[in-house]
Amino acid sequence: MTLQLVLIAAAALFCVGLYGALSQQVVVMVMMGLELMLNGVILAAAAFWWFLAPTPDGQVLLLVVIAAMTVEMAMGFAVATLLHRSRGSDMTDSATDLSG
Amino acid sequence: MTDAAGTNPAWALLAPVVLGLLALAAAALNGILVARAEGRTLRSGAAAPVFEVARLMRQRRRTTVAADVLLWRIGCSGLVVVALLKTAVIPVGPWVLADIPVAIVWFNAMDVMVWAVVWLIGWGANSAYSLIGGYRFLAQAVSYELPLMFALVTPAVAAHSLRVSDVIAAQQELWFIVWMPVAFVVFCLSVVAFSSWGPFATAASGDIAGGILTEVSGVDRLLILAGRYALLTTGAAFAVALFLGGGAGPLLPDWLWTLVKTLLLLAAFVVVRHRLPEVRPDRLAEVAWMIVLPVVLLQTLIVSIVVAVRG
Amino acid sequence: MLSTIVFSVLAVIALASGIAVFRVDSMARATYALAVSFVAVGALLLMFDLDYIGVITILMMVMEMAIMAIYMIMFMGMNPALMPMSMVHNKRWSAILAVGTFLLLAGGALLVPWPARSGSPATDLTASLGEAIMGSKMLVMLTVSPILFATIVAALVLANPRGRYDRWGDDLQRARPDDPQQGGLGK
Numbered sequence A: 001m002t003l004q005l006v007l008i009a010a011a012a013l014f015c016v017g018l019y020g021a022l023s024q025q026v027v028v029m030v031m032m033g034l035e036l037m038l039n040g041v042i043l044a045a046a047a048f049w050w051f052l053a054p055t056p057d058g059q060v061l062l063l064v065v066i067a068a069m070t071v072e073m074a075m076g077f078a079v080a081t082l083l084h085r086s087r088g089s090d091m092t093d094s095a096t097d098l099s100g
Numbered sequence B: 001m002t003d004a005a006g007t008n009p010a011w012a013l014l015a016p017v018v019l020g021l022l023a024l025a026a027a028a029l030n031g032i033l034v035a036r037a038e039g040r041t042l043r044s045g046a047a048a049p050v051f052e053v054a055r056l057m058r059q060r061r062r063t064t065v066a067a068d069v070l071l072w073r074i075g076c077s078g079l080v081v082v083a084l085l086k087t088a089v090i091p092v093g094p095w096v097l098a099d100i101p102v103a104i105v106w107f108n109a110m111d112v113m114v115w116a117v118v119w120l121i122g123w124g125a126n127s128a129y130s131l132i133g134g135y136r137f138l139a140q141a142v143s144y145e146l147p148l149m150f151a152l153v154t155p156a157v158a159a160h161s162l163r164v165s166d167v168i169a170a171q172q173e174l175w176f177i178v179w180m181p182v183a184f185v186v187f188c189l190s191v192v193a194f195s196s197w198g199p200f201a202t203a204a205s206g207d208i209a210g211g212i213l214t215e216v217s218g219v220d221r222l223l224i225l226a227g228r229y230a231l232l233t234t235g236a237a238f239a240v241a242l243f244l245g246g247g248a249g250p251l252l253p254d255w256l257w258t259l260v261k262t263l264l265l266l267a268a269f270v271v272v273r274h275r276l277p278e279v280r281p282d283r284l285a286e287v288a289w290m291i292v293l294p295v296v297l298l299q300t301l302i303v304s305i306v307v308a309v310r311g
Numbered sequence C: 001m002l003s004t005i006v007f008s009v010l011a012v013i014a015l016a017s018g019i020a021v022f023r024v025d026s027m028a029r030a031t032y033a034l035a036v037s038f039v040a041v042g043a044l045l046l047m048f049d050l051d052y053i054g055v056i057t058i059l060m061m062v063m064e065m066a067i068m069a070i071y072m073i074m075f076m077g078m079n080p081a082l083m084p085m086s087m088v089h090n091k092r093w094s095a096i097l098a099v100g101t102f103l104l105l106a107g108g109a110l111l112v113p114w115p116a117r118s119g120s121p122a123t124d125l126t127a128s129l130g131e132a133i134m135g136s137k138m139l140v141m142l143t144v145s146p147i148l149f150a151t152i153v154a155a156l157v158l159a160n161p162r163g164r165y166d167r168w169g170d171d172l173q174r175a176r177p178d179d180p181q182q183g184g185l186g187k
Helices: A003-023 A026-052 A057-085 B009-038 B042-058 B069-087 B103-124 B126-158 B164-169 B181-194 B219-243 B254-273 B282-311 C002-022 C027-047 C051-076 C089-113 C125-134 C139-159 C164-168
Strands: none
Touching: A003 A026, A003 B181, A003 C002, A003 C027, A003 C089, A026 A057, A026 C002, A026 C027, A026 C051, A057 C051, A057 C125, A057 C139, B009 B042, B009 B126, B009 B219, B009 B254, B009 C125, B042 B219, B069 B103, B069 C027, B103 B126, B103 B164, B103 B181, B103 C027, B103 C051, B126 B181, B126 B219, B126 B282, B164 B219, B181 B219, B181 B254, B181 B282, B219 B254, C002 C027, C002 C125, C027 C051, C027 C089, C051 C125, C125 C139
């Protein structure tokens, strides 16, 4: 279990999430892609922390990333609810214009 | 008192048996209370869980149209698995399966697994009433979860540790229930809530034709009903370890005291079902967020101040 | 050796369930595949001695996935018949971009000369995390708290279909709020 191995696994998770976030049409599926990306980021941050500088300050960064994930999900669902209520659809393609 | 408890391989085989026996005792007590209310003999009530187990083991499984079988089976077997995982961190006398340093957080993580498991049970059957039961459980769980987390934090603050054996050791002079009663009451109510029991049984309630229990039959139903009793048992055992001093007591050895206290608390939980009416999740939400959460926060504040002053 | 095997198994589980999120046909399965991926990453964090953060990751992510499942069903309907659903746009370029990013990141991970480990982890990582977040990193706590509070308020304001004037009347003078479902305290 070396740093390189963990980083490759984290990069793979990040890129699966990136594929999902870019290709999915439904807002909630895009958010799941973003969650996977942040999953990869958490794993990479923990690997850097463990293998390079295992100080307590590094763990605080992990907590911040988890908090950011929570915030993103909450706001994403609020926006998805509002989009569904006003446009009647859950596709990102129908939310590309500012008016309406 | 237990020091750093050791892992005994025999306990790994004995713990599920003890859990099962205590859960059976709780089911028997429930049967007795039901039989007394219906006017039957007490013995028929006490034997009712055994007969129910036999009936469910040989009952043929009911199938529904386009059920999501994979998720349904995972949900049905999940409750018992989660209860077993919770028992892994509870010391009984000198034995414990895994005295992990973050045991209290582990307990909390496992009862969040119950959220997922109950929803999967509701979803898997492809039935409207089932799904409503699953949704009701999540709506109720959102209300009790924050008070439960703060009630779990309070003994950890007082014991300066998240390890259960440290929490038990810190109660040598004074049990935690004496100076954190609010946390104890909130914890016990949360145990009743995550077991879908009594006043918080809205997920399996009669007004939605049984909720998550609507379509399950046979072994699945047995696992869910047994899982509810098993969750009540582990919750009671954890409350004993966190608030009632673990195995502390005059004459008997500590493992016996732990079991006695767990049985008494478990009996109280079972009796609560026959005393309190069911609470609707939307009514619970306002009470939980406006009254219970500030009171628990105040309790945690008082405990933190006491701990900081004592140094 | 054992740690490499355990790591490989957990990493494969995390990756496979991550891919499964976008390949399965049912909303609930996609959500819980993501939950499995998160639990695998939480278990990986446990391997780094990050006990508290690993268990907290598992706790929070399973909770989030349970709530996310409600939203998935609400917006995309019940699909228990497992009809094939593939709702993608721009599949080819997304795949090219994702693979390209992976090659870039993996290449960086393999080629960069990483420095040696400086320092060693504290004996009680949870206690040292607590002391760091209440001591030297107090600013993090101070900023995260209003961010979380603002998120709660903003999300509720965005998602709530009924505002103050619907509940309390045009002059905000109604005695009890006009809710479709009365709460327990009548507030």
